[in-house]
Amino acid sequence: MFRTALRNVLAHKARLLMTVLAVMLGVAFVSGTLVFTNTISDAYQNSSAKGFEGVDVAVQARYQDSKGDQVGKVPDLTQAVLDKAAKVPGAASATGVVSGFTAIADKDGKLIGGGWQSEGGNYWGTKDARYPLVSGHAPSGRNEVLIDSRTAERAGYQVGDTVRISVDGPVLEPTIAGIFTTDDGNVTAGGSLALFDTATAQQLFGKKGAYDEIDVTAKAGTGQAALKSQLDAALPKKLVETTTGQKLADDQAEQISSSMSGLRQGLLVFAGIALFVGTFIIANTFTMLVAQRTKELALLRAVGASRRQVTRSVLIEAFVVGAVAGVTGLVAGIGIGAGLRSLLGSLGATVPDGPLVITPGTVAAALAVGVVITMLAAWLPGRRAARIPPVAAMSALHSAPTTRSLVLRNTIGALFSAAGATVIVAATTMSGSDGQAPMGLGAVLLIIGVFVLTPLLSRPLIAAAAPLLRGFGVAGKLARQNSVRNPRRTAATASALMIGLTLITGMTVMAGSLQKSIDRMASAAIRADYVVSMANGNALSPDVAKKVAATDGVTASSPLSNSPSRIDGKTEFLTGVNGSAIGKLTDLTVDSGTFRVAGSDVVVDDDTAKSHGWKAGSAFTVHYEDGKAQRLTVAAVYEGNQLIRGIMLDSAALTPHQSDPADMQVMVKTADGASSATKDRLEKALGSNPAIKVQDKQDLSNSIAQAFTLILNMVYGLLAMAVIVAVLGVINTLAMSVFERSQEIGMLRAIGLDRKAVKRMVRLESLVISLFGGVLGIGLGVFFGWAAGQLVGAKMPTYELVLPWARMAVFLLLAGTVGVLAALWPARRAAKLNVLAAIKSE
Structure with a gap:
């Protein structure tokens, strides 16, 4: 049985290559991530240790x-x-x-x-x-x-x-x-x-x-x-x-390792997605290989092989494939790790010098992932093949899935989907971090449920494409029928694209909605034309505010300085502002009272007021950082946001109590409004200082949203790996479909269907399956984007759901392109089938 398994591995070289490639990409992603993060972490730790060499x-x-x-x-x-x-x-x-x-x-x-x-x-x-x-x-x-x-x-x-x-x-x-x-x-x-x-x-x-x-x-x-x-x-x-x-070096090394763990976990998540998608391809490939050898396996059963031996022979094949893929994936991963480090250097984000780090854990993880994933994916096809009665298999009369099994599958899928959707909707009503874990659980349940239900969903959704396929004549009609002939295999292939597009669409919806809300927040809360701040986020020198106020064209300006204080036994930060100008520089929604900052009158954001039980007219005692106390009155309660919040009082009242007065930023209103000339004038007034940023509303919005854009671009790049694996899945599915329909294709050729029509039929089938996965992925992505937005938007009054229709159209076009490219080889192979040999095939 062992020799038979090895012979079977080499008997189907093209399928073997695609399977190895699918597993190898996932393994390369995992090992490359580990090599890259271990190398960077080790370089920083060695550098920090050298920095403490002269300190005992x-x-x-x-x-x-x-x-x-x-x-x-x-x-x-x-x-x-x-x-x-x-x-x-x-x-x-x-x-x-x-x-x-x-x-x-x-x-x-x-x-x-x-x-x-x-x-x-x-x-x-x-x-x-x-x-x-x-x-x-x-x-x-x-x-x-x-x-x-x-x-x-x-x-x-x-x-x-x-x-x-x-x-x-x-x-x-x-x-x-x-x-x-x-x-x-x-x-x-x-x-x-x-x-x-x-x-x-x-x-x-x-x-x-x-x-x-x-x-x-x-x-x-x-x-x-x-x-x-x-x-x-x-x-x-x-x-x-x-x-x-030594303790300082150890602490810094631990801090570096901890900071790198976030990057490592993020990259490994996408590696897991690539492997998850690859699992479908591996399962499809082994299903195809087993289907091609159904009679061979039945003959083995007839001459005395047990079910366990048949299953074991398939698992031996999977082990060999997984081991080969693990080794090649490890080598490719080392190259990916080195390439990522070089890429950082080319982008200007240099890192300390040091060797490429390949730990025993990385080698073990690569081999284990390759072998375990492949064997798990191959176990079900092998077990299914072993359960086919020998006589039924030899006569090609083994039955299709029963109605009972389909009902059971659809019931389980419906229950998972309903549970996932319910948990997600419930999580949207929670506050902040409390809803993150339930939403993550709901997302997993819903994706599993939709995956299980995909065979059921394939028929109505693919049927919706029938009017478009009719325009392609017989080839279009045959493509539609072929795409729903084996719903389970079609569903597994479509799911590979579905998962990738779900993540891409969800992240795009979230990023677009957050960008829009930040833009609205900046335009709604700030009347100032510019905000001046330090490039590193530290405090500005008090001289900056004086120079800004003295610049030609500036009609109003206000520094914003932070200072700790004690109120009712709690530490609260006060924000000192120019009381006479702050009303001209902000446009905050006032819930109660009159917006007035002067003397002992202060304004407070709604969250702070709620935590202390204050309202307009309330009085409280503040103890400044120098220990002196003053009685202040809440003149107004306003709606705070991510840009402006806290207790604002006049700088004239705050500055005398500060040991080292410094401003976090300066808000500026000019006569001519925001323009390149005005910005240049402000920068020159500040001595063309490289450490000081002069930002208008759009600059401010873009800087806040920069993190979302960076994450989104990383998602696009990392999920490209999953898309590549999905392409291999579509190729495998079409190749399996062509193999199973060899006799049918031969008959079609014999009655007059030419080679071009055969190619068109296979390409259309691939296009339909890919678009089906794309529609499911975009639909789920929009739902997840909405749900995550509801969770985030609870603390952002300006949050608004934005559907990126143009990008979603691009994603759907991408899914179609994947289908067309994946069909090139299977379509060519189908067209080149020998008519007589195909008719005689069983």
Whole structure:
């Protein structure tokens, strides 16, 4: 039986190749994902470990928790703390570290790095082992700076060049005193690093003689744990906390691994979809192979082979196919992993250097996936073949599925579909994250139910295409009949396309609806023509608001600054605004009261008001971050949204209580409205600062929706793999159909149907099956998009369902194209059948 199984594997080379290819694509996706994420994660972890090589113990300020009405804060690490750390017996040296956002512009004035990856810090001199100098000398004063070698190479800078740098708003133009190398993870990932002398860094980053961290190096013979104990004894525990360099490296490595797990899981989901779709193809292929050998298997049964042996022989074939596909898929996956890494580099998202990582787990996963998926898909056809009585199989009289089995299948499918739809509809009435798990469960149940019901749905939906097929004459009529001849096989093939198009359509509906709602929100809530903010999302310097207000053509402006406070024992963030101008810059819906921000009058969003039980006219006591209290009155309650929410009060009342006033953004209204000339004028007034963004409403909307667009593009790219696998499925189904109808095709040729008509018949059959899957996928995708939108839209008053008719038409056209392309080989094969040989075939 083993030798027979091996011979059968090689007896149908074309089918074998398609099956191996279907499994290989899925395995390649899985192994490529694991290789890519393991490689990136390992590179970052090695880079972070190198970054902590010179740190035995790090001393950091301990956050002071909120107590009573006092707002929590982080104390300064002063020079006195640094001196104490340096005098500990086991300390060889202690270095005070100052850091903050520092944007470096290239020679065209554009920001280098990814905004949040643009960092600055202090340089301790030529003995600073953290940053070895490649060329030049240590910086001195505000007019000199060091930049990292990668940034210098990307921008073409050399020692002695003048560079534009922005630190919290003001633009500096220092001279590059030197260039250094670093293993800092942000730099190796495409960011930038600028270093000033310590006094200048403290001044620029607002530390005023203090440090963000103190790095202590141990003397020879002193371990990190021993040094940590000495520091704990010498330094005030209530103000500082100490961490060993090894612990910092381990924590960062774990953080990197955790952040990479999200990407890994997302990619593996799509790999699973490709494998799920591939399972249908494998099952179809083995059904075809078993059908071709029905008499052979019956003869084996007649000469003494048991049912178990027949099933086992089919599973042996599946094992061989799965093993071959697993090995080839692993090799292809390694290439995919390397290609994805190179692709990141070509897109400018560079990653730390490091080798390609192929773990034993990746190899095991690839082989296991290939073998297990193939054997599971082949088990049912093998079991079905073993149950056919030998005499019935040898006389080709084995019966079609019984009415009872079809009724049972349709009943199960209806129950699953009804349960899934009910759970999804119920989930839409829940709030936020509470409805996510039920909706996911409902989606799985509904997809399973529709898949089980697909044979039943195929007849009426394909029958709807009959009027169009009549225009193709006899070939069209035969194509319609052939497509419903074996509903189960047609359903399995259509389901492959259905699943892919369901996901694509659902994501497209969601993205389009969210984009529309964000556009409406921006236009409805904001009257300002522009919003000014930092590229990395950090706070702006107060000077920015002053420069904006003094710019020609600006009729109204308001900075928005955030400050923590304590209200009724809870921490709440206050938003300071220009009370006289905020009404001209926003267009918020007022639920109650009069929109007025002045003195002790404030306006509050509806969620915050509800949580405290406030209404228009309510009074409450606020404790500012400096501990002082004031009685405020709610002048109005407004409808908050993702752009504007919280407690707004006049900056004149808030700023005196802030230790370090800074604005998150500045809203601007101009006389001429939004235009390229006005935008240029604002940017020039701010010194053409590379770190500052000047955005109009559309820019603001696009930046918020950018994440959705990125995810959608990733979905389109990743699901292309599932579409390729689906094409193989259609080819297999048509090849099976041609094989089963060899005698029928021969008879049609004998009575006058020419080769062109035969090709047309097969192509139309493929087109009908593909469009059937496309219609089901688009329909389910719209339903899922609506349901997910209802869940998200509960917190977005401007949410509106948008059906992307043009894109859905493209998706349907894509399904039809898949059908036409998949039919090329089977149609050619059917047309080339020998008439006499086909008539004599059984």
